Amino acid sequence: MTNSLAIFQAMMNKILKDSINKEKVVAFVDNVLIETETKKGHNEIVEKILRRLKENDLYVKLGKCV
Numbered sequence: 001m002t003n004s005l006a007i008f009q010a011m012m013n014k015i016l017k018d019s020i021n022k023e024k025v026v027a028f029v030d031n032v033l034i035e036t037e038t039k040k041g042h043n044e045i046v047e048k049i050l051r052r053l054k055e056n057d058l059y060v061k062l063g064k065c066v
Contacts, residue, residue: 016052
C-alpha cells in the first residue's frame, strides 16, 4: 500500500479536473470543498460532483456532509 494517499489524490484530481480548473472546487485526498457565490450555483455544482463520484464508484457518507 505504498503511496496509496498520493495515488488516491491523483485519482481525485483526474476525476474532478474540469471542476477544479473552472469552478471553485478543491479536492484534498477524501475531502471535496466547493465554494460558490449563490445557493443555486452551489447546488448545481454539488450535484455535478456527486454524479461524477458515483460514475467512478466513489460514494460520500451523508453524516459527514456539511
